Amino acid sequence: MDPARRYLRTFAVVLGTALLAIALLNWAVNPYSYYPSAWLRPLTWSTRPLRTEALSGCRGVGALIIGSSRSMKLAPAQLQRLTGLRALNASVDSAMAEDFLALLRLARAGCGGSVKEVVLGIDLEAFHDTQGPDGRITGAPAYWAQLPLPERLRSAAAATEKLLAWEQTVQSLRSLRMLREPLPTPTSRFDDDGFLHYVAWEAQKADGTFKLDTSGQVQAYLSRFAGFKHLSHRRLAVLRTFLEETASDGVRVRGFVTPLHADVLAALRSQRGFDALRSELNAQLADLQREFPHFTAFDASEVSAYGGAPDGFWDGAHVDDESSALLLDGLYGRRGDAVQ
């Protein structure tokens, strides 16, 4: 056989085998819970299956907190005091606009129409125009089923792409290495009402050894905003559907743009377009407020908007308990809805 043909045949066989082996490894180990397969224990905690379960039996819950991990510190107990309604925090990691809708629909099905108030934590990057849906959505089939068909297809495609992802492959191998070891101590946990505890950080704060470090989130947010040039029309349409469905159910929605530490904001501002994106989001939210009287929005990107302390964070992106309390107070009239 011609040496070039032999070369190409060998190349194709080795490449195909290597890619298939990587995909099978990641499917079987499933370290990030992207897939329904559960042959091995997951390496990371996946909030979507947890929230799906919590919302499947939420009858009697009247107030819901929806958002990303940046809204997980909003306390349902405080919301209950402010509204008089039983509250639940149903925020999921890295929530995009489609996650808002999935969570709302799960609540509509599971709470039997008892929800009357929604607090919606809106991350600017929830409207990323080039980043697809979170691949972890497909790991929770009941959650995935709540999405509109195009989003379902996109999330399935995202999870399929992740079958070959470097990061997941590394974590799969790590998972295999850790099979014989005891599970590491979790660094965070949820209360029954969905309120998040950062176990390690809270312990450090209690004994006075906690030191705020924003550098990790500076890097994370720079990469999260990479390629983000305009708000996604598709995701804005999903938010509109969210508001239409809440309007038809008579649910009041209080939205806020989630805060970031000044270090992260400064880093993002050093990239072209961040302020323009923020203005674009605020303009869109203002339009939606005019169109949907049951919806108000409040730009809390900067701590000064709700009177928080500059360092009132656990890291560069997640506000501490005191700041969360101020934010909720702000949403319920202490500082008024007038802040735009």
Next chain:
Amino acid sequence: MLFNSYGFLFVFLPLVLGVYWSLRPGDGRKWVLLLSSYVFYGVWSWKFAALMLATTSVDYFTAQWLHRSATPRGKRGWLVVSMVSNLGVLAAFKYFDFFARSVNAVAGEPLVGLLDLTLPIGISFYTFESMSYTIDVYRGRVQVLHRFLDYAHFVTMFPRLVAGPIVRYIDLEQQLKDAKPKLEAAVVVEALQFFVFGLLKKVVIADPIATKLVDPLFAQHGELGLVPAWTAALGYTAQLYFDFSGYSDMAMGLGLLVGLRLPRNFNLPYRASSISDFWRRWHISLSTWLRDYLYIPLGGNRHGTARTYLNLFLTMLLGGLWHGANWTFVVWGALHGAALMVDHATQARPKLPAGLGRLLTLLVVVVGWVVFRAESVGQAWTVYRGMLGLTGVDAAFARAHMPMLAFLGVALALSVAPDTSDVKLPVRRVVAVLMALAFAIAITRMSVPSPFLYFQF
């Protein structure tokens, strides 16, 4: 669509190549290439694909009319129409807001309104290709293409549509006429080497340097010490080379897969012995375009020393502006223009030892990349202050980032090692196995979308 995306690699490319090579040479293949290129481009924006169709049509028709004009004046008139339309599109989409902001800043009030247009990806590349075609038709260097399909499939072909190499019709004219009936295995082997090496350069070298070192350092608010400032400068030096030359390698590989040998765009630029030499090695297709369609028409070196210097400076200044509408690119162009003037002025003098010449050239290049990468001239100045040691050393940075600094050292060493075009690997099974494994690793690294740096230009 990105070359380094699963959709391109596993769906678009196999489909296009399968259909392309199943057809005989001729119009069928040209249609496949044309339509697939519009799909490739339209994935970003169908509006911009429509703009590309419009500019392609204008240049096709002006070239026709230019060719048919009986008088030199008529020919010149159609050439002007082509130039005005191409440069007009560039001016509107790329430069108008820069001009308006600059005027408003000087006036202290918003005198000129902004257009706020999104820059169509690759517009600077395909506009320059279009312009070179009409200019070459005007100069009688190429024959006019009478059929729209022949012209449109040349201008839009996806392997080098959005970030070059800037191919002139004259470069491909003969290859397009002598289309191969079938794809030979030996050519596929060569194409794979280009594509895999290019992808490795991008996702294994450039991207980690960008995300772990360059982007965080340039995003840092405030002063940078000596060590982090030099890390930022050298990191971007390596990142830009591996990103852009990686893209060019992939484009060359893809070109081979559709039967075309695209011109080499890089030739070990960081080994250059002078700035003139650097521009013979870096982004060769742009530097030769600027030489042939700007520097020489301006008068080149034909009108005395002072005019030569002025032409060199203007060419580099406009070359800087070609990269983007920002004062940073103006400063970068001016720096290279000044360096070229000094280089020409000292050519008659005894040459520096080769090593010293290379080091000085690299220093100028690295200093230039800082302002090229910076968001503003002010930010570049912050990095320069750090590089000069005016803000302390910050040796702790080196201790905290030792593995990445070692990686950067290896990358910089590789940037002066023989390049993809210079490496001829033996066609043996063991090489095929190693290349396949390297490709598999590169494919796993593609999971984070990462556009090529030159897409923004």
